[in-house]
Amino acid sequence: MNGVHDMGGMHGMGPIVEDKNEPVFHEEWQGRIFAMNLAMGAWRKWNIDASRHARELIPPAEYLRMSYYEKWIDGLIELMVKSELVTRDEIESGAPAGGSAKAVPAATRDLALARISTGLPAKRNLDVPARFKSGQRVRTRIMHPVGHTRLPRYARGRFGTINRDHGVFLFPDTHAHFLGEHPQHVYSVCFAARELWGAQAGEKDSVYLDLWDDYLEPA
Amino acid sequence: MSPDLPHTHQHEHEHDHQAVPSDPALRVKALESLLVEKGLVDRVALDALVDAFEHKIGPRNGARVVARAWSDPAYKDRLLSNADAAIAEMGYGGMQGEHMVVVENSPTVHNLVVCTLCSCYPWPVLGLPPVWYKSSPYRSRAVIDPRGVLREFGLELAEDVEVRVWDSTAELRYLVLPERPAGTEGMSEDALAALVTRNAMVGVGKVSLSKVGSAA
Numbered sequence: 001m002n003g004v005h006d007m008g009g010m011h012g013m014g015p016i017v018e019d020k021n022e023p024v025f026h027e028e029w030q031g032r033i034f035a036m037n038l039a040m041g042a043w044r045k046w047n048i049d050a051s052r053h054a055r056e057l058i059p060p061a062e063y064l065r066m067s068y069y070e071k072w073i074d075g076l077i078e079l080m081v082k083s084e085l086v087t088r089d090e091i092e093s094g095a096p097a098g099g100s101a102k103a104v105p106a107a108t109r110d111l112a113l114a115r116i117s118t119g120l121p122a123k124r125n126l127d128v129p130a131r132f133k134s135g136q137r138v139r140t141r142i143m144h145p146v147g148h149t150r151l152p153r154y155a156r157g158r159f160g161t162i163n164r165d166h167g168v169f170l171f172p173d174t175h176a177h178f179l180g181e182h183p184q185h186v187y188s189v190c191f192a193a194r195e196l197w198g199a200q201a202g203e204k205d206s207v208y209l210d211l212w213d214d215y216l217e218p219a
Numbered sequence: 220m221s222p223d224l225p226h227t228h229q230h231e232h233e234h235d236h237q238a239v240p241s242d243p244a245l246r247v248k249a250l251e252s253l254l255v256e257k258g259l260v261d262r263v264a265l266d267a268l269v270d271a272f273e274h275k276i277g278p279r280n281g282a283r284v285v286a287r288a289w290s291d292p293a294y295k296d297r298l299l300s301n302a303d304a305a306i307a308e309m310g311y312g313g314m315q316g317e318h319m320v321v322v323e324n325s326p327t328v329h330n331l332v333v334c335t336l337c338s339c340y341p342w343p344v345l346g347l348p349p350v351w352y353k354s355s356p357y358r359s360r361a362v363i364d365p366r367g368v369l370r371e372f373g374l375e376l377a378e379d380v381e382v383r384v385w386d387s388t389a390e391l392r393y394l395v396l397p398e399r400p401a402g403t404e405g406m407s408e409d410a411l412a413a414l415v416t417r418n419a420m421v422g423v424g425k426v427s428l429s430k431v432g433s434a435a
Contacts, residue, residue: 008335008386010359016371018351024273026350029247034347035268036251038314039260052337068338068353070243073250085259094249096257103258112264116271116342119317122390150388152335154362166318169390186389188320193382197363205382207362210389 001146002153004060009154009197030069035112037076042107042115045083048122049176053148054078124183128168130213132187136162137219140189140211148176151215155207158195159219163188163208171212184213277346280311281394282415284344285426286408288321289399298396299323306344316343316392322385323396324422329376331369331422332385332393333361341392345417352421362386372423395422402428 007013025031037051046054054075055063063071080086090097107115132138142157143149150172166188170181189211193201254260284306288295298305302319306312319341322330334340335358340348351357360368365382369375376382385393397419403411418424 006336007355007359008333008361009363010355013355013359016351016354016356016360016368018372019349022349024277024347025269027244029244031269031273032251032265033243033247034272035265036247036254036260038268039264040254043259055337064355067243068350073243073246077250086253086257090253090257091250094253096253100257102256105258105261105264107264108261109264109267112261112268113271115314116268116276117313119313119315119343121317123318150336152386152388154335155386166389166391169318172389186391188391193384201363202366202378202382204379205365205384207384207386209386210391212389 001056001148002144003056004063005056006153008152033069033072033076037072038116039105039107039112040076040080040085042111043083043085044106045085046079046178047175048120049148049172050178051075051079052172053176056148122169123166124168124170124181126168126183128183128185130165130185132162132165132185132213132216132218134162134164138162138187138189138216139219140215141217143215145173147173149173149215151211152209154196155191155209155211158191160189160191160195160209163190166210169212171214173212173214182214186210186212187216189216272342272347276342278344278415278417278420279412280309280346281341281344281417281420282412283408284309284311284394285396285415285420286412288396289403289411290408295396302394311343313343315339316341318391319344319394320385320391321394321396322383324398324425326398327379328381328383329369329422330383330385330393330395331361331365332387332395333358334387335359335362336388339387339392341394344394345420349417369423372418374424395420397424397426400426400428 055071058071058074077091081088087097139159140151140156166186168183169186170183174180174182189209191207193205193207196207255262288298298321302321306319324330338348338353362384365384366376387393414426416424419426
């Protein structure tokens with residue numbers, strides 16, 4: 001979706017402010033909502049692409065106003081309501097609906113820690129043919145899907161060169177919407193900075209993006 | 220507000236009717252209580268997750284990888300050709316670092332990592348990202364004006380240095396292997412690791428002998 005989250009190349013966002021002695025979590029609630037997101041993921045009612053999409057769906061003005069972990073609050077609530085783990089009424093009242101059965105947490109302490117130490121690989125060991133090879137010139141598709149995609153707007157319809165083939169990965173554009181993994185090759189694609197930004201960019205500079213087969217066409 | 224935007228109005232209408240407190244601390248507290256009461260999460264698991272990211276998973280891990288690569292040429296070759304296996308050799312790996320790529324800085328090439336679409340970051344080696352990395356200014360500008368961004372971090376690159384920006388919007392996660400500073404010959408891996416900063420491993424800084432001891 002052409003949301004405000006897709007902000008590569010935008011102007012007017014101001015200077016970068018660095019806190020030199022930054023704690024991992026500035027306030028306790030940030031750690032709690034972060035941990036709740038991970039622990040609730042163990043119910044396997046959604047996936048990381050759906051989580052990212054839930055945050056992209058936050059309306060633009062609110063998205064820009066909210067701090068990072070505030071987006072994680074809203075995103076988690078949307079995912080839990082949509083997957084019927086909680087109801088909107090329960091969120092608003094703060095109490096379980098009368099007569100609802102108590103569940104057993106999907107993530108015990110050990111399972112939660114095992115999930116972060118083993119990870120959730122998006123790579124698939126499948127024999128899917130690659131449409132492109134290293135060194136090949138490609139052009140990114142001009143596309144404006146209303147759903148989730150990982151092809152940023154600034155890199156659509158642009159010419160680049162395949163730098164390397166990373167192998168086969170599940171496809172976020174369908175995975176985020178529970179429409180299957182559609183595994184396909186992901187390539188590191190090199191774009192000359194001037195191809196993306198024109199003469200203002202450094203002559204020797206480049207931007208690399210990891211792009212799925214479905215985002216590319218032969219140039 | 221223009222009257223011909225019914226969707227906007229509808230949204231504000233819905234928003235006005237939300238009874239949840241607007242203070243994030245209160246909202247999160249209420250949410251945690253609800254999820255615990257419903258048996259959806261275990262508080263002990265939440266405590267363990269917070270503890271892991273506050274105390275175990277952080278940029279010191281990445282610094283040890285970098286120090287080893289500086290000290291052991293065979294390890295550096297493995298790190299650049301198969302980062303997942305080489306990082307696993309050091310005991311690191313897992314969520315948001317399942318598929319790693321290490322890119323090497325040199326006198327002629329400078330690498331910079333960003334995620335313009337969200338805030339993807341290699342957790343097992345760098346921990347959770349700092350606020351500036353997740354901020355709109357960094358996400359918007361790193362790809363269009365990397366040299367300006369680097370200047371803001373105090374790093375002025377010569378015109379003839381090639382800047383490579385890695386916009387990590389897929390499931391590959393990037394770690395920058397900074398240049399080993401001059402004057403560190405003969406230093407132990409531990410001493411080298413203490414020099415390596417988080418910013419250098421994202422590509423917004425260089426490692427220098429004067430910045431001892433901080434991972435920030």
